[in-house]
Amino acid sequence: MNLTLMGLNKIKEDYLAAQTVLARRIIVCAGTGCIVNGSMKVYEEFVRCIKDSGLNAVVELKKEKEEDGVFVSKSGCQGFCQIGPLVTILPENILYTKVRPDDVQDIVETTLIRGELLNRILYVDPDTKKPCKNQSEIPFYRKQQRFVLANCGVIDPEDLREYVAHxxxxxxxxxxxxxxxxxxxxxxxxxxxxxxxxxxxxxxxxxxxxxxxxxxxxxxxxxxxxxxxxxxxxxxxxxxxxxxxxxxxxxxxxxxxxxxxxxxxxxxxxxxxxxxxxxxxxxxxxxxxxxxxxxxxxxxxxxxxxxxxxxxxxxxxxxxxxxxxxxxxxxxxxxxxxxxxxxxxxxxxxxxxxxxxxxxxxxxxxxxYRSLGTHKSPGTKTFAVTGHVANTGLIEMPFGSTLREIVFHVAGGMTSDDGKPMNDGFKAVQIGGPSGGCLTRDHLDLPLDFDSLKQVGAMIGSGGLVVMNKNTCMVSVARFFMRFTQEESCGKCVLCREGTKQMLSLLDDIIEGRATEETLTILEDLAIAVQKGSLCGLGKTAPNPVLSTLRYFRDEYEAHVKHKYCPTGKCKKLTKFWIDENLCRGCTLCVTKCAIGAIIGEKGQPHKINQMLCRKCGTCIEVCKFQAIKGGKS
Amino acid sequence: METLRKFEKVCEIVDQNDRSAARLIPILQAVQSEYRYLPEEILTYIATSLGISPASVFGVATFYSLFTMKPKGKYIIRICDGTACHVKGSMNLYEALRNKLTLKEGADSTPDMLFTLETVNCLGACGLAPAMVINDEVFGQLTPERVDSIIDDILDKEEKNEFDTHGA
Amino acid sequence: MSEERYVTIDNKTILIEEEGNLLELVRKANIELPTFCYHSELSVYGSCRLCMVEIEGLGLVPACSTPPAMGMKVRTNTEEIRKMRKIIVELLLANHNQDCPTCQKGSTCQLQALARRLGVSKVRFKKQNRELPLDDSSPSLVRDPNKCVLCGDCVRICSEVQSVGAIDFAYRGAHTVVIPSFGKELDKVECINCGQCARVCPTGALMPKSEIEEVWKAIYDPNKVVVGQVAPAVRVALGEMFGLEPGVTTTGQIAAALKAIGFDKIFDTSFSADLTVIEESNEFINRIQKNENIPQFTSCCPAWVKFVEQYYPEFVNHLSTCRSPQQMFGALAKEILANDLGIGPEDVVVVSIMPCTAKKFEAKRPEFNHNGMRDVDNVLTTQELGRMIEEAGINFRELEPESFHLPFGFKTGAGVIFGNSGGVSEAALRYITEKITGEKRDSYEFTTVRGDNGMREATLTVGSKDFSLAVVNGLGNARNLLERIKSGDVHYDFVEVMACPGGCVGGAGQPVYSNPSIRHKRTKGIYENDRMLELHKSQDNPYVTELYSSYLGDIGGEKAHHLLHTSYKTRKRISDEDMTFSSGDDQGFEVNVCFGTGCFLKGSQKLLRDILEYIRSNGLHSSVKVGASFCFETCDRGPVVKIGDKIIEHCTLDKAREAIEGMATSTLKEVQRNA
CATH class of the missing domain: 3.40.50.11540 (NADH-ubiquinone oxidoreductase 51kDa subunit)
Structure with missing residues (x-):
């Protein structure tokens, strides 16, 4: 079949014509995140409830025009998965969040029939505490520049006509x-x-x-x-x-x-x-x-x-x-x-x-196109923001945006490990995943583009952004990524295959207290050799997390190596465990659970940990019902 | 008859892919979805029909992590250990599941071959970390308790099936 | 006229000629860059990262995969490069089995040499890998994965040059290994024992299997007469192990050394090669006359023979039935020599000195074993003989040359050139031309079949007839040729195949070499040998004539057939890979459809489907067990189906149906009888 420009136009016009006679359109997000949260049930519920309330539910836009139809459609990911399932109602442009199947009947009655807002499922701006009617009011979206993603979350990805119509x-x-x-x-x-x-x-x-x-x-x-x-x-x-x-x-x-x-x-x-x-x-x-x-x-x-x-x-x-x-x-x-x-x-x-x-x-x-982004890196870049921030998800920013804008505006600022706001908690961002490097407080105002990142030993990579708070051990972060590349190394070239394995082992030595000062020298020498000598991009970039953490957080490495001390207390093997006598009730649970018999104590008496024997496995902390066992800097 | 059906399916898969060595990976994917693993003798057969050496088929089958040469359970549970999930405690889920399924050290499958437990690098459900996938179904925002109840549901369903088959 | 192009290497200007990569160019500057994975005969792989050089403006690049460009400024020894090389060697050593003093690879180990050359005095990394089991299942090779540096040279030579692919990479990352399919042992898979993998292996991960101990034992046994036979290619290569130039003939020194070591009799495999020439040429003339099994393929190379047996069952009949010179000699020694010496054949220990690892496999073939006694008891490679000479403390270079024993130590040049690719053809031509025309020729050289190409062809007019010949070395070339013969694109009367590049001179039992120029010198040495000898045509060998008249009788006659000819079999590539469909009950019978290559190509898949359909539609599925097997070893007559105990060749659905019905009735009767 030969499709000409005119034919293309015809598809567009037919589709738009069919759309204009609709009364409403409901877009249920059908990205992986929302589906996991049950958006497909929400979708089905919409179709059912709309039919039940006597409205004309349209699930597929056909050529025959559906006067006053309510078109229930699916879309791709809208990026803010943590508040999903997301439901958009047009033409009012209302965005409902965390929609459960139970909410659907209510939405149909309140919004579709009565034309009112259902406040309880609107997103609430955490700063102003005001409910947000749609994306343009939500800070997460407001600060973004959606160019590539503009149609994601709007159009039905499975309908070619709609793509053409756009x-x-x-x-x-x-x-x-x-x-x-x-x-x-x-x-x-x-x-x-x-x-x-x-x-x-x-x-x-x-x-x-x-x-x-x-x-x-x-x-x-x-x-x-x-x-x-x-x-x-x-x-x-x-x-x-x-x-x-x-x-x-x-x-x-x-x-x-x-x-x-x-x-x-x-x-x-x-x-x-x-x-x-x-x-x-x-x-x-x-x-x-x-x-x-x-x-x-x-x-x-x-x-x-x-x-x-x-x-x-x-x-x-x-x-x-x-x-x-x-x-x-x-x-x-x-x-x-x-x-x-x-x-x-x-x-x-x-x-x-x-x-x-x-x-x-x-x-x-x-x-x-050139009006977006910077001179040398025009356009936008999508990022996946995860880690210790209030809003995680998929975002799009013009090149040249700063980390500060992303972390504090779009992503809503830092959080602690358990998700509570932690305003002064920023420590670092790992950009570019296992191939990238880390950026610190000093880089918060660095305009992010291909060239500026290269200069600071990181890369934009595919655009993963992991935001880390103060309680994150940077040696462990380096180790996490090193384990990843080590497992994913194809094994062809010596430097990547053997080098990543040895780097991982050296990082383990550091984290587990076996390292000497020479370990750092060897690690650095090796990392540079792997970076310069590996066959492919995976190998060449594999040392980046190590090299950049060494560059910006060397003191943390040194603390692990010289003082056998993890500044964040995250490295278990460098932690000393002890029992708070005031809290211990002498239940002997930890005594029985300790696999190597490092805890001694009579029933009813406060117990003690034999530091010579303790392997710092952490089991006792987990089993203690009275939070009497403490771990920390030794 | 089951084996026969499967073998015929393998022949069909090989034919559908034009017996082309270039289609080795799609062929292995299709065969694995049939057998849930890649049996050695089937790989030899595939090598013969594609005109490549069995060693190179073995090389490909062992290179990609989604291929397995060991039989896997009916339910394959893959815990996501991507960055987001890792940060949110995916390894705790992993341990909880090992306990729940009472997997012995070094074993990834339950003895009855109902479950196989693995990790996967990233499911792309980072917004809902920690996440896991059981066969094709993704579960997000998990806690050890939720994982526990998901497994119980499967066990209940299996028990009911068992009962139904026996009843019929 | 094109402009001259050059690069600067360590401040020296080097002209770019034919070199495809910087590494070759650096060699031209007389700088030897370290490398494990670069071989001029193989594809560029780029895995060892040792040949890194610095190019101004480009930084560090691997020389092996960088094409030279005009004006490049190359440095090969910067501080960074030196550091990186050391780290690479350290990384490899950390996981390397370090029993270097006892490793048979000894001084030829490139890893050891490199560690010494780079002054690596300490390995800063810990061992990470666990020990993997040693595979010594093969009669020819020993595979020690703990010494493997994963350079892939073996994998590439096996697939690229030999088109076999018996070993490949498996698993990924730090778990990567080079192993036969499914981790099976080497003797269970399609390895043809050519040993080229061991030749290119930079370390001791793949090595010829040593029989030195057994030979010493025989020598020390006072009741045994130890008889040595020395293959042609050995004499132009052994000297390399003692610092002599490649190609220098040391026949006399070898005889002297063998005597000194304690061999009782020393003969020349070239003698039995003369015999081979006569038998094989007559076989050829016969076949041509009858127009049967043309082209005739040579059969002296056991790797090639196994290759045909497992991949080309339809060509098995084309192989000359002549035993290889090694096996002809073995048979003669056990029968005639034992008789002459007045001892039992069990007390004659035949030891061959061969440039080849496949010869070890050949000697163990069941065809050459009678009641537990082998015609050739042990096969030593050139390398092994060298090691025995070293062990005995013999100053090889200074040895007074001695001569071989008679009668089997006397040869013509025709028997010697067997060591070169093209040599067998040339030796046969020297015979055939005279035999057919009945005239003596003054000249003896047929240079058209000589050369270093993997595939050469020649057409010769003998008398009134034109003969077309093909000379092939490298089994990948042989595979191409066979495919072209099969498709009818080409026709040949006589095809000579040797598995190793260059023929036996390039065999894997020879002193390790990587530069083809070494092989070329050996080839030259062989032809010089021919020229130096008194006789050049096998038919002129008086001792051969004597042997026929006093013992063997007619050429190709009964006695000759018994001692000098053999038969071949088609064989599975991989053992034990049958697929059984478990249907049918205990009283049922089995139907097995062959899915080996031969049968598969002849339509066994459709046949299986038809049989299954037939069984289903006739309600027989409970009494018939259907399976697919991976070879009944009669592939030339495929598709083959085994029904009960009956093997049906050229099977069709009708034939199968008939047999199944027959079986079904008799099984039914039996069931009824039992009931």
Whole structure:
């Protein structure tokens, strides 16, 4: 089927026409987070209650116009999962939070029938204590700049028509019908789009390199193998706006002259896999994929490849090996994939967020895109904010925003370990996951972009932001990430395979009190060797958490090493346990539970811990019903 | 007959993938969803039909963490140990589950092969940390108590099934 | 004219010629960068990170995977590089089994050499890995995963050069190992014993299996006559272990050393190679006349023979039935020599000195074992002989050359060139041309079949007939050739295959080498040997003529057949991988469909499906147990199905149905009888 620009317009008009006659639209968030919180039950409940109250419930927008219908639709992730399930009601634009199935009847009666606000499920601004009617009043959203995510959480990700109605596929059609490949490359290059997957390589330049390589066959690949623990931006895009990724790939294919592509998605994201598959299927049916797309002379086939559980496959050459059916082990560059990639053919690999930006950049024009962000890093960046902050979730900020804005405004400030506000609690942020580094109080006002971060030994990576409070032991943080990369090392090159293992062991020595001053020297020497000498990005960046914590929190390391003391008291093995005689009731529970018999005491008498024997396993603290056992700095 | 059906399914999977060595990973994924693990003799068969060496199939099967060559339980519980979940005590959940399922040291599956317990790096449900997934269903904002009751529910359901099958 | 391109390496200007990477260029500057994973014969892997160099403006890069570019300024010994190399060696040593003094790899271990060269005096890291079991199941090789540095050289040579892939990486990260499929032992999988993996292994993780102790034992046994046979390729390589140039012939020194060690008789495998030439050439002439089993494949290389047996059952009949020279000699020694010496064959201990590890496997093949006695008792590699000479304290270089014993120590040049790829073909041509035309030729060299390419072809007109020949080394090349023969793209009359690059001179039993130029020198040495000898054609060997007339009788006759020929079998690649579908009750019978390569290609999958469908639709599923097996070893006649005890070849659904019905009735009768 040949779909032309006019055909595209027709889809749009039909859909808008069907929409305008609706009385209302209810959007239930169907991102992974909200589904986990039961949003699908909420959805079903809406359909049932609306029908029961005699209203016309519409679950699928058909061509026949549904006069006065109440359209109940699903959306992708809206980012603020911790207050989900989220329900938006249009045209009033009301956002209800933490909606339980029991609330639905009430919403139908109060809002849908009577047109009133249901205050009890509105979000309350913690500062002003005022209820917020919609996103624009909630501080979490108010400070963001949603560009890529603008349609996530609004449109139904499983309905191609709605994506088209929001202007989708126009850029792809233009790229195929009105622009030359070189023009596409130049436009993206002039806009200054940089790869969001890690290093920030200019996308236009990457495409142009592949375009210039002559070959009978070329490929484009979407890297959706987002594996950083604590990062889920790409998942959000794939679940919430899968067509934007497909469109981005069509444009990329057109730019380099590829006729085949892959979307490589982590199998741990079943919903993203499902929606991407659906999007591709629908795009084929509509004529955006397959033969002579958009009525042009170009063909483009797109496949989905599910990962099988290997973080390293996020590295380009490893991903290619994986698609070819081999062990996902990286190979040396050069040759670069743009010269010799999949099946030895020139291949461009772009990350989900980058691709999702592409249609917008072409549609919005250079000036609008460049008006966001900084001169060298234009546009926006999505971040997954987790850790000791009030609001965790998926956010989008212009490049050049500061940590202060993110942590204290969007994320609502610091919290203690148990989630209570802790205004002066900021200690550090780990940016870029296991490949990134940590930023400290000194960097709170640093404008975040690719280049500024590189200068301070961190990287934007894929955009994971873990905020840590004062009670966090930075050596343990380094160890956590080191354990991750060590387990995910593919094992090919010596430095990464053996080096990460030894670094982990050295960190264990430090945390468990076996380290000497030489340990730090060895750790640092090794970390630098691994950083400079490893084969691929995973290995080269694996030492970053260690090196950056060593750089900014060396005193903490030294305390562990020299004084066998963990300043935060988090390292159990460096903690001394003792029994508070005033609190101990002499119940002997700890005596019986201690596996090595390090606690002595008669029934009814305060017990004592034999420090020579104590292995600091912490069991006694857990079993004591009177909080009589204390652990702390020794 | 069950084995027959499964083997025929394997043949079908191999055919559907054009007997192409490049499709090894999708083939293994499909086979694993059929068997819940990758039996050695099936891998040999796959190697033969794709024209690659069994050693390289074994190499691929052992490289990716979602593949397993050991049979797994009916319910595969994967505790998320991504950063957000880790910070919010995912390891406590893990320990609680080990106790609940009375898993012996070194064992990941219950002797009756009903449950297998694993960790996973990130489920992308960080907003709801700590999270876990049982087969395809994700659970968030967990506490040891909640985990306990989720397992009890499954056990109840299983017991009821057992009863139903025997009753019928 | 293209401009001259150059780079600067440690302040020296080096011209870029054909070099594809910096590492080769640095070598040209007479600087040896350390590396474990770079081999010019294999693909670039880039895992050891030892060849890092600094390029101005680019920082540290691995030389092996960096193409040279005009004007690059390269430094190979900066402080940073030196530090990194040391750390890499320390990291490897930390987890390395450190029984270096007792390791057979000895001074050829590159890890040990590198640690010494880099002055690593202390390992700052702790051992992290647990001990893994040693695999000494194979008759040819010993695999010690605790010494493996995971450079992947073995994996690549096995798949890229030999197209076998018996070993591969498994698991991930710090758990990565190189192992045969499913962690099985090496002798349970498709390893062809060529040992090229051991040749490229930088450490002692893969090594030829030593039989030195057994040989010493035989030597010390006063009741045994220890007979040595020395393969052609040994004489041009052994000297390397004693500081001589590669290719220098040391035949006389070898004879002297063997005598000094205590061998009772020293013969030359080149003698039995002469015999092979005569038998194999006549077999060829016969086949050509009958137009049967053409092309004829040579069969002297046991790795190649096993390769055909397990991958190409349809070509097994094309292998020459001639035993290899090693096995011909063994049979002769046990029968004729024992008789001449007036002792029982059990008291003759035949020890071969071979450039090869697969020869160890060959000697243990059941075809060459009679009542527990082997025709060849022990096979020593060139390396092992070198070690025995060292152990005996013999100053090899200074030995007075001695001669081999007669009659089996006398050879022609034709028997010697067997050591080179192309040598067997050339030796056969020297015979065939004279035999067919009936005329003596003055010249003897056929240089068209010589060379270093993995695949060469030649067409020769002998008399009125044109013969096309192919000479192949490396089994990957052989696989390509077989596929092309199968598809009908090419036709040959005679195909010579040797598994190792360059032929036996490049065998894995030879002193370890990594630079192909060493092999080329050995090849040259072999041809020089030929030139130096008095006779060059096997048919001119008077002792061979004498042997036929006094003992063997006719060429290819009964006696010759008994002693000099053998048979082959098709074999499974991997042992014990059957799949049983547990249906059917105790009284049922089994139907097993073969899913081995041969049968699979001939449609066993459809057959299985049809049989299952038939069984289901006829309500037989309770009395029939259906399974898939992975080889009944008669693959050339596939698809093969075993029904009850009956093996049905070229099986069709009709044939199977008939047999199943027959079985079903008889089983039913039995059940009724029992009831």
């Amino acid at each position: 202007g989708g596929y126009v850029s792809a059609a233009k790229a195929c019908l009105e622009m030359t490949p070189l023009e596409v490359c130049k436009r993206i290059g002039d806009a200054g789009v940089r790869g969001r997957g890690g290093g920030g390589f200019p996308t236009g330049k990457k495409w142009e390199m592949a375009l210039q390589t002559e070959s009978d066959k070329k490929y484009v690949i979407c890297n959706g193998d987002e594996g950083d623990p604590g990062a889920f931006m790409d998942m959000g895009v794939m679940e919430g706006n899968p067509h934007s990724v497909v469109e981005g790939l069509i444009i990329a294919a057109r730019a380099i002259g590829a006729d085949e592509g892959y979307v490589y998605v982590r199998a741990e994201y079943p919903l993203a896999v499902k929606r991407i598959r659906k999007a591709i299927q629908d795009a084929y049916k509509a004529g955006m994929l397959g033969r002579q797309i958009f009525g042009s002379s170009y063909n483009f086939d797109l496949h989905v490849m599910e990962g099988a559980g290997a973080f390293v496959c996020g590295e380009e050459t490893a991903m290619i090996a994986s698609i070819e059916g081999r062990r996902g082990m990286p190979s040396p560059k050069p040759p670069f994939p743009s010269q010799r990639g999949l099946w030895g053919k020139p291949t461009v690999i772009n990350n989900v967020e980058t691709l999702s930006n592409i249609p917008l950049v072409l549609a919005a024009g250079l000036d609008q």
